[in-house]
Amino acid sequence: MARFFIEEKSISGDKITVTGSDARHIGYSLRMKKGERIVFCREGTDYISEISKISSDSVICDIKEIIPCKSEPNVNLTIYQSLPKSDKMDLIIQKTVELGVHRIVPFISARTISRPDEKSAEKKIIRFNKISESAAKQSGRGIIPEIGEIKSFEECLEDAKQSDIKIICYENGGAKLSDTLFSNAKNISVFIGAEGGFEYSEIEKAKSAGFTPIYLGERILRCETCPIAITAIIMNLTDNLS
Amino acid sequence: MARFFIEEKSISGDKITVTGSDARHIGYSLRMKKGERIVFCREGTDYISEISKISSDSVICDIKEIIPCKSEPNVNLTIYQSLPKSDKMDLIIQKTVELGVHRIVPFISARTISRPDEKSAEKKIIRFNKISESAAKQSGRGIIPEIGEIKSFEECLEDAKQSDIKIICYENGGAKLSDTLFSNAKNISVFIGAEGGFEYSEIEKAKSAGFTPIYLGERILRCETCPIAITAIIMNLTDNLS
Numbered sequence: 001m002a003r004f005f006i007e008e009k010s011i012s013g014d015k016i017t018v019t020g021s022d023a024r025h026i027g028y029s030l031r032m033k034k035g036e037r038i039v040f041c042r043e044g045t046d047y048i049s050e051i052s053k054i055s056s057d058s059v060i061c062d063i064k065e066i067i068p069c070k071s072e073p074n075v076n077l078t079i080y081q082s083l084p085k086s087d088k089m090d091l092i093i094q095k096t097v098e099l100g101v102h103r104i105v106p107f108i109s110a111r112t113i114s115r116p117d118e119k120s121a122e123k124k125i126i127r128f129n130k131i132s133e134s135a136a137k138q139s140g141r142g143i144i145p146e147i148g149e150i151k152s153f154e155e156c157l158e159d160a161k162q163s164d165i166k167i168i169c170y171e172n173g174g175a176k177l178s179d180t181l182f183s184n185a186k187n188i189s190v191f192i193g194a195e196g197g198f199e200y201s202e203i204e205k206a207k208s209a210g211f212t213p214i215y216l217g218e219r220i221l222r223c224e225t226c227p228i229a230i231t232a233i234i235m236n237l238t239d240n241l242s
Numbered sequence: 243m244a245r246f247f248i249e250e251k252s253i254s255g256d257k258i259t260v261t262g263s264d265a266r267h268i269g270y271s272l273r274m275k276k277g278e279r280i281v282f283c284r285e286g287t288d289y290i291s292e293i294s295k296i297s298s299d300s301v302i303c304d305i306k307e308i309i310p311c312k313s314e315p316n317v318n319l320t321i322y323q324s325l326p327k328s329d330k331m332d333l334i335i336q337k338t339v340e341l342g343v344h345r346i347v348p349f350i351s352a353r354t355i356s357r358p359d360e361k362s363a364e365k366k367i368i369r370f371n372k373i374s375e376s377a378a379k380q381s382g383r384g385i386i387p388e389i390g391e392i393k394s395f396e397e398c399l400e401d402a403k404q405s406d407i408k409i410i411c412y413e414n415g416g417a418k419l420s421d422t423l424f425s426n427a428k429n430i431s432v433f434i435g436a437e438g439g440f441e442y443s444e445i446e447k448a449k450s451a452g453f454t455p456i457y458l459g460e461r462i463l464r465c466e467t468c469p470i471a472i473t474a475i476i477m478n479l480t481d482n483l484s
Contacts, residue, residue: 094464095467098462100461138462139463178479178484218312222380236419236479242420242459
């Protein structure tokens with residue numbers, strides 16, 4: 001069934017009204033007709049709906065069933081990613097969204113090379129969120145993972161404060177990821193460095209903030225490989241890839 | 243320490259002789275001098291060596307220590323990958339080599355869209371192996387994972403016959419990857435489809451050949467995401483990411 005993300009204002013009682021580009025997509029591109037079914041999705045909830053009225057600029061549907069979206073993991077994984085160079089962040093967003101990330105927060109740490117000015121940062125965040133939306137649609141997610149504003153390392157430590165599990169990937173050593181006890185964890189925060197990794201003082205700060213440094217072994221992973229691998233492994237360890 | 247892959251013929255007694263582009267790289271680009279140390283690597287073994295003589299076209303080194311390469315996993319994971327469209331195979335090779343794959347075999351199955359003719363297949367395999375070599379160097383691998391010739395689905399089933407664990411990823415359902423018992427497994431074979439996945443008859447053939455269909459959950463992974471995720475998860479489950 002075709003899937004569309006909707007905003008809260010589109011839902012009124014047992015009806016959903018879609019306008020704009022989604023309405024054109026339903027009517028023109030998909031050539032859908034009255035009586036056909038669409039899944040509308042909002043914040044992890046699927047609204048199985050039937051088209052009751054379709055015009056050139058709006059589609060009105062009756063909600064037939066409301067169910068939790070089956071594709072959403074039962075953990076909220078936030079990846080805090082030190083901003084890498086060139087378009088590596090695009091790949092990180094696309095792949096981690098497919099794999100089930102909940103939110104991505106780019107940050108600047110001591111060794112971050114990519115340091116966009118305010119204007120170019122704004123543009124980046126808009127593009128990042130578009131990539132997230134597109135990957136969320138393609139992979140059948142129940143939410144569009146948010147790509148937050150670029151923060152400082154310290155702001156991210158503060159942001160992750162309430163998480164049940166706090167991990168920082170450190171290329172110079174740390175615990176095994178598989179020794180982390182994920183049972184009963186709901187909110188998981190993972191910090192990942194950019195090309196230059198983290199300074200020791202940052203690891204110390206993170207440890208003081210309750211983070212566990214994690215070592216991913218002897219092979220040197222490119223900075224964009226690490227978040228993809230971590231997301232896959234955590235989704236597997238928390239039984240969210242089956 | 244600088245790392246270089248060498249062929250068997252470069253080793254003679256307790257000496258290693260390097261010529262060609264690697265010799266130029268050591269002498270010109272890295273500006274290395276007599277007495278400095280280099281790690282030469284062959285089939286998972288590291289030869290810690292010291293430069294004894296360096297000229298414009300050759301470098302002669304004394305072998306000081308021979309040790310197993312620490313970065314090599316203790317399992318041999320072969321990814322059999324139905325050939326995807328465009329340059330997706332490049333990303334698959336780069337990322338799975340970083341993560342620890344042992345060998346990649348591209349194949350053509352019923353729904354494979356990309357079907358290169360003999361000449362373009364030859365070119366592809368040469369490029370694929372270059373990508374593997376480059377990723378192996380960058381990530382500090384002890385071997386250059388081989389990217390085999392393009393085979394048929396049936397040839398791959400035959401090729402994987404001796405593996406301890408045989409898995410085929412199937413988007414319509416199967417066992418959990420984490421229920422697979424990897425302990426004592428040495429050779430692991432994983433079949434992954436291209437854009438269109440597998441036909442049911444192929445899954446049946448694979449099952450008859452001792453394969454277990456594995457289901458990776460409700461989120462729809464792009465065909466290039468699946469091998470990257472599987473490699474990360476298997477390396478973690480077999481304790482090869484720590």
